[in-house]
Amino acid sequence: MQLLSQITTRLRLHSSECNQTALVLEAIKQTKTNLKIFPAIYTLNFDSYGHARQVRALKEALQTYGTSNVLGITVDYTIDNRNGDTDMYFPETEGSLDIREILSSINVRLPVGSASGIPFGGNLNGSVFGCVFIIPQRLTTKVADLFLFSSSMVNARAWQYNISIQDAAKWTFDYFNETGVTFARFLKYQPQIYMAEAGWPTNSSSSVVNPSAASVENLQLFINSFVCTANTQGIKYFFFEYMDIPWKQNLYPGVGGFWGLFNVDRTLKAITLPDCAHV
Numbered sequence: 001m002q003l004l005s006q007i008t009t010r011l012r013l014h015s016s017e018c019n020q021t022a023l024v025l026e027a028i029k030q031t032k033t034n035l036k037i038f039p040a041i042y043t044l045n046f047d048s049y050g051h052a053r054q055v056r057a058l059k060e061a062l063q064t065y066g067t068s069n070v071l072g073i074t075v076d077y078t079i080d081n082r083n084g085d086t087d088m089y090f091p092e093t094e095g096s097l098d099i100r101e102i103l104s105s106i107n108v109r110l111p112v113g114s115a116s117g118i119p120f121g122g123n124l125n126g127s128v129f130g131c132v133f134i135i136p137q138r139l140t141t142k143v144a145d146l147f148l149f150s151s152s153m154v155n156a157r158a159w160q161y162n163i164s165i166q167d168a169a170k171w172t173f174d175y176f177n178e179t180g181v182t183f184a185r186f187l188k189y190q191p192q193i194y195m196a197e198a199g200w201p202t203n204s205s206s207s208v209v210n211p212s213a214a215s216v217e218n219l220q221l222f223i224n225s226f227v228c229t230a231n232t233q234g235i236k237y238f239f240f241e242y243m244d245i246p247w248k249q250n251l252y253p254g255v256g257g258f259w260g261l262f263n264v265d266r267t268l269k270a271i272t273l274p275d276c277a278h279v
Helices: 019-032 049-066 099-103 128-134 141-148 165-184 216-233
Strands: 010-012 036-038 040-044 073-078 151-155 191-196 237-239
Touching: 010 099, 019 036, 019 040, 036 216, 040 049, 049 099, 073 099, 165 191, 165 216, 191 216
Parallel strands: 010 036, 040 073, 151 191, 191 237
Antiparallel strands: none
């Protein structure tokens, strides 16, 4: 936690399974770091049982640890779109998108937004984020209000757009501004926009050739050109991601499991962390 706090003051969790919200808040408490988190309710294809289980865990964590280290809640419904199905369904059922009401029941007020997307999606038109903002007529007022209420996020991973490491940081800033910040200015709800995922992979299991290698050396170059500039510009970003995750290789072959700042055994990769003020 102390090493992570040198690269960002924010951590974004991807679900509330396995008691992870409570575990992270306990780690922040014990290490006395300045980290703040976005806990999440995450389900694949709107799994109502998983949703309810995570809501219970999130409520218990907030009641135990309070909200001083919590920035907001993201409600992430990922649609597995690898078969090309573009007919998205946004349920209006009780308990599916009522996180603010649940927070109110325990006297908690936090921003609630979304960082959802479709695996292998590209831009705003290729994500749930995009459907909320680009095609709001497909959503009810209640659902749209939830997603647009306060905070929404933009993924900006240059590698997946075949951007060279020399251009990666500039591309990341440009993409974030064009697809997030600029567009949000025209929205009624004026959400706070965060950069949900910025980083560089350090290995690949495929033979796909990109302009620059997936390597620790290039991760260092990205850190050097991105982190302090983002902090200077006041960009609220989340670095992707904490550690390498082997199981992702089964779902997302190639670089899917190799985005971590830490190795699988939780040792820091051979990188030098930045020495600049955070925002």
